[in-house]
Amino acid sequence: MASFFYIRTTKAFRRSAYGLAMAIPLLAVSAQAQPSNKENKFGLGYYYEGDLFAEGTSSQTNNENDAPKIDKPSKKQVKDNSSKEAVDEQRVLVSEVIIQGLEGHPQQEKLELAAYDAMRLRPRSRVTRKELKLALDSIYATGWFSGVRIEPVNGPLGVQLIVRVQPNPVLTKVELEPADLKLSADVIARIFKNDYGRTLNLKNLQVRMKQLRSWYVKNGYSLARITGPNRVTSNGLVQLKVIEGIVSGIEVQFLNKEGDDLDEKGEKIVGKTKEWVISREISIKSGDVFNRKQLEEDIKRIYETSLFSDVKVTIKPVTGEPGKITILLGITEQSTGSLSGGLGYSQSQGVFGQIGLQDTNLLGRSWSSSLNLTYGEYGGLANFTFSDPWIKGDVHRTSYRTSLFLSREIPQVFRSRSSGSIRGVSDYYDGGSLYAYDIKSDAHLQGKFESVIAASGSNPEISWFEYQGDSVALQKKGGSFVFSRPLNGGDPYKKVPWSAFAGVSLQSVKPIDYSGNSRPYGVPTSSIKDGKALDKEIICVAFDCAKENNLFGIRTGATYNNLDNPKNPTSGNFLTIATEQFVSIGDNSPTFNRARASYTHFVPVNWLKLTKGCRPKKGEKYDCAQAIGFQVKAGTTIGQLPPYEAFCLGGSNSVRGWNSCDLAVGRSFGEASVEYRFPIWNIISGELFVDGGSDLGSQASVPGKPGKLLDKPGSGFSLGTGLIVTTPVGPLRLEAASKDLDGDWRFNLGVGWKF
Structure with a gap:
């Protein structure tokens, strides 16, 4: 018997890649089944029509001689409970595969190839009902079609499989609902730019939806979900639904070191810290879209307060409100008060002892206060400081610091490790002579004097000084305050390298000895020889040789970090x-x-x-x-x-x-x-x-x-x-x-x- 091989679509295929046809035994009888209303997950239907394996008389032919002969089950087998499985496994030969429904489509050839390659059924092959169903599913799985029907028809050379497809529309626009989203139109256009003007492919649409989801994840919106399409119109409009994850509220819960929110009596743990101290560090507010990166930065800021040993974050969905969540912060406080003491050494104070009392969360408001007492070989210091790292309610995140101090120290300006130091002089008279004489010395051959006034009265042409020989110390008492703020433009959560500060200081400075006696003048130890020193080497310790200076300063500046x-x-x-x-x-x-x-x-x-x-x-x-x-x-x-x-x-x-x-x-x-x-x-x-x-x-x-x-x-x-x-x-x-x-x-x- 001669065999003829060909495949036909609604227009004759001109490419050999499409064609195989052969003479096979034709199915003797055929009947049509009702189309299935099954829909895929996108809401687009596909259909399967005709049953190669149903008994009965086909409406396509009444000539029994033209029908192919196949092995049919007996009536007893059909009536048997296992007859359906037998029919499902029964195989028939296919003579032709004809694809219809793409006439005039701009991508006709591409879609025909896609459908033909997907079904994997070829002329001269024997197929079962199950394989035919798989072929239909495979065509639909290509993503190119919104509807697929397979109709078995007796043709001139045997059983023909007519595959009627309905292509998806040409994609013209993608809309996301709701309209007010973090995802910008530019991002959507960039992701779909290669798809516009082409036939919509549902598989490719899934890839693009994953890319949209990836954009959300990359930018920290980890709760965002994209579903759909909810709607595909004939003119190529595709609508997708986006649930970004809205923050319904933020709750603060205090925990003990074991992570429990109840104490030993079963009562809720109440923290020392005011809740607003914690919540003001959280930039995510109620109604905002949840952002993981943003929350991580918020938690980092909470840790940077140094008030808490642990922060646990729990995301809870809101019951009855899909897409909304509540952020629960489990806060474990750490000890913020301290009492310290110790011994140390510095060049300005020598060996010293120190004791300090500090609390970095005063009254639970994140205020920091400290009292330090230091007493050393060359001086002492009492210092009280108070600071507020963020003045409540200020959007510029302005901080404040003030201090009060009382100190006695030997200034390094008047000391040298190798050349001695400048020692205290209680009084001085400048008579214009080359040398100045110590009133307690007889080097000037005029006897000792009780005071500089007496010496200058006796001989006003000679310079006189009263040398004490003790180290010059400075007693300082006063205070200062300073305001500082980052140049964030009113956004307290914005990281900026620039910050500015301004403040005022006021202090009283007295040159004294260890006993508190005034020492407004000084002379180098190396300059005194035989009770005299060069007159020009008697210097003023303080401004204008005064016993006390008052310094009032206004300080401003900026930092970049x-x-x-x-x-x-x-x-x-x-x-x-x-x-x-x-x-x-x-x-x-x-x-x-x-x-x-x-x-x-x-x-x-x-x-x-x-x-x-x-x-x-x-x-x-x-x-x-x-x-x-x-x-x-x-x-x-x-x-x-x-x-x-x-x-x-x-x-x-x-x-x-x-x-x-x-x-x-x-x-x-x-x-x-x-x-x-x-x-x-x-x-x-x-x-x-x-x-x-x-x-x-x-x-x-x-x-x-x-x-x-x-x-x-x-x-x-x-x-x-x-x-x-x-x-x-x-x-x-x-x-x-x-x-x-x-x-x-x-x-x-x-x-x-x-x-």
Whole structure:
């Protein structure tokens, strides 16, 4: 028997990829079944018409000789309970596959190929009812069609399968409901730009819906859900429904250390902290769309208050309101009050003891207050401070800090480790002579005097002074307050690098000895020889040689901070610019302006790979706090400068090869440091540094020239190295630094990085 192979659609296929046809036995009888009303999950129906396996007489032909012969089950088998399964498994031969419904469609050929390839039924193949159903489902699963029917028809060469398809419309627009969404029209247009003007494919639509969902997740809207399409119109409009996840409210719940919200008596735990202290740190408000990233930043801010040891977040759906949730914050408070004490050493105070009382959550309002008492070898300090990190109700997040203090200390301006110090003189008379004479000495050959007044009355042409020989100390008492705010434009949750501050200070300064006696004058110990000293080397300790100075200052400034880590930065910048204007408020009250600036820059490097974090394996996290830091500082003073307000150079936070204030005492100054920091092991890090500083030739312009009298060099540099141990109180520094390159080394022990 001759065989003919062909496949037909509503237009003759011109491509060999489409065609196979063959002569097969034709089905003798056929009947039509009612179309199924089954719908897919998108609400679009598909249909299956005709039953290759039903008994009866086909309306297509009445000629029994034209019908193909197949093996039919007996009547007994049909009536049997298992007859349906037998019919389902019965196979028949297919002669032709004809696809209809795409006539004139702009993508006719593409869709015909898609339908034909999907069904996997080919002429000359034997199929069962189940396989035919799978073929129908496969065509629909391509996503190109909103309706599919398969009709078995006896053709001239045998049983034909006529596949009637209804293509989806050409996509013209995608609408999301509701209209007010975080997802912008630009994002929708970008995602669907390659689909507009083409036949809608439901599989591809699912991919695009996942891309929309990915946009939400990427931007922190993790509760967002996209469903649909709710509607597909004939002109290509597709409507999708979006549930973004709306915050219905925020609840605060206090927990104990075990995480329970009830105490031992079964009563609700009441926290010390006011709830508004917590809720004001939460930028997500009722009615906002939930954003995971935003909430994480909020929780981070709550931790940064240092009031809480743990914060648990629970997301609860609102009963009866789909798409709405409640945020429940489980707060565990930590102890905020402390009593501390200890012993220490500093260059300004020598060996000292300290006791402090502090509470960082006063009255549960996040206020911080502290009282510190320090008494040391060279002085003492009593200091009370109060601060509010965020004034309630202020959208600019303005903070406030005030302090009251009383101190006695030996100023480093009048001391030198190698050249002695400036000692106290209780009275002085300038007679214009080359030398000034101590009234208690007989070097002037006129006998001893009881007072400077008596000596000057006896011989007014000679300069006289009353030398006490004790260290000059300054007693300061006063207070200050300062307001600070980030330049956030009224958004308290906006991270901005710039902040500004302004404040006022008022203090009384008295030059005294340890017993509290007035010492308005001073003389270098190296200048006194045989009861006399050069007249020009008798200096005023305070402004205008007064027994008391009153300083009233107005301070303003700004900072820029984009450091990656406030404790141990490896990249970023920190800039501070400040000026303080002192205004005279009476006699012996100077007027002057002091301005200073500091700039720090960090560059990350990975030169030494001593720790595992600096040489991570594939898939491990890079953890190597290694950087080069640069710092430049400068300042100047204009006006009536009291000598004790001059800039000091040298020390652990200046040029480290010199003791505190041993390098220079200047009206102006400039400093620069370069420091390489690298981790060594676990909590231990190392550093290599170079420091340099100069008074810019201004020591001679400081009243009394204390730096010159004590032979302070005015400029210098140091090379050094150090070890840093990370502790709960901060980094501890042990450093060794050279003084220039003369072989003289100095060791520093301090808390915190230099910058």
